[in-house]
Amino acid sequence: MDFALTPDQVEYRNRIRALIREVHRPEHTDRQHRTGTFDSPEINRALAEGGFLERAIPGYGAGDPIELWMLFNELEKAAVPADGIAMALMVAGVIAHVGTDAQKAEFLAQVLAGDTLVSLGYSEPECGSDVAAAQTRAVRDGDDWIVNGAKMWTTMAHVARWVLLLTRTDPDVPKHRGLTFFLIPLDLPGITIDPVHTMGTERTNATFYDDVRVPDRYRVGEVNGGWQVMAVALAFERGLMGGTAAAVPLLRHFHHWAAGVRDDDGRRLVDDPLVRERMVRVAIDNEVAGLMTLRTAYVAATGGLPGLEGSMVKVHATEAYQRAARWFAEAAAPAGLLQFHQPGAAADGWIEYDLRHSPVTTIYGGTSEINRNNIAERHLGLPKAR
């Protein structure tokens, strides 16, 4: 194997790093946690102007999944909020794969301008992991569809222009065969958006669809072909688009703070033998997560759809992140309990933040259990247990 980046890749990475240094400000992070919107319009615009977004849509144009990985890896390592742009680019990848020419023309242009976000309308109040059980109905009415239902965890819906909506178009066939996707504007009449606040400061939403009239041109993929579209979306979501490097800034924040505080014996916290061991174990987990994420990108770059690799890295990276958050909160106790900007807060509150944020990462984007099911059934060939 060869782990060397090409000169072009190094150059690309340096340009991303320079852009982050130039554009990202601490007040953007404060705004992120105050509003709960994990998005940086300034970064999105700069990425658009720099031509990065065009290269970062999976399967589109000159884009290379290695560059896509690199973009989100650098944003995440720098703790830049990128959930918004990640979802927009992921949906752009879906549209590039299965969208109509008209959808590509309208939607991709908006995403590439860096000012358009998209919410994912998969989960519902009564179905999450069993996503194919979605009950939100879309019923044909001439050239339109009438949509009724409710979606949960529609993060970004309050600032997004679009929602990628999973609907049931045929209730009389096995559940996976009666699903259809739509990409619809969130300002259509009949849509309401209610905030859902979370333990990790992140704001998400419940969205309600009440006799929403949706023109057929907003349909994505075939009627009743929603499950095939979902496979593309999930393969892009896991691994490629961030979510696997959260413990890199956590380790950096902890390390720099621990080098400057002393215990009662005058010893720096960073010199404690157990703390040192755990910092190294976190660094190892981070390296493994980085390599597995890169491998996911490599599979995509060489023509594969890295569903398995994405599942594997998501389980590893998120569980390792939770372990790191607990270890460092323990090592930093009690200062690790203090929140952002409180006097004496460990790493200015980052340790406490990660302790609150990390639990969701093994849940959203496919729970660890669902990902392990995928691995057991599709990779190990064990009998389906459900």
Added chain:
Amino acid sequence: MRLEPTDDERTIAEVFGGFFRNECPPAVVRAAEPLGFDAGLWARLVATGAPDMGRAEAVGGGGATLSDLAVVAEQVGRAVAPVPFVEHAVACRLLDRVGAAPPVGATEAATLALRPASPAGTWALVPAGAVAGTVVGLAGDDLVCVRGGAPGVAPANHAAMPVADRTAVDGTVLASGTDAHDAFAVARAEWQTLTASACVGIVATALELAIAYVTERHQFDRPIGSFQAIQQQLADLPIVLEGATLLAAKAAWAGDRPTPGTVDVDRADITEFGTLAGMAFVHAGEAAALATDRALHAHGGYGYAEEYDIQLFYRRARGWVLVAGDPARECRRLADAMFGPVEEVV
């Protein structure tokens, strides 16, 4: 960038995978206990050229890279073969680097004492020390080589490893001071890298054994592999296999690079060989421990029975790693490279 094996690496894996499948089924591993060395198997492996393939062509070796050796080491691990391939390969490369003679005789094995000699001059529990005539290691600030005197017996141990105490007294000094420590550090990192690859092989076989068993074994009128409780436990094995494979391969890649790497933990950008070798070693050791633990458990009571093969892998997954000392100590060594040395408290 290429995150899959090269054609050459695939060929090496096929050739040595076939060799160990034919020559080293579990019955051979069992028969070699308690010493943990099969002289006939070693002689046949020597005949393939594998033990010397990592030496430079100029001195009669095969000119193979560390990455090539790692592919062979993985196959050794898949079969838990009772041969000192890893120790011999790294010790011979070390002897060549300091300009010392290789072991005498075609089938004479060499090894590396992983920890420095005691003040009395004893290298304790040297891996392959029971069967290797030539031992290289540190004694104080000297790199010392002793020749001959393999005891041929090992203290009874968990993993049936041919370990033995050896004496550095009366050995030949090959290098001193910084040269000695630098040369030893490279050899130790190579040993860690190849042992990590061997552990990757253990993970791979443990997974195969587990899947075969849970597919065949029925309880409650169903294969136990159809139960989610079993599936969720075993689904972790491909994950650790993937991670350990990539990290071990990256360590070997770093070892083959002529340029020094970097250690930038703040950006998770690590390409320095010695650091990656330690990381790969710690991680692969944990992966092998977890994989054999889960696989043994999936066998139920039979996994605990000597007649089932998983116990052979369970014990070596621990022994091959812990012979180098507490992994936590290795982590603290890595911490110095990653986070700087511990400050003296005045």
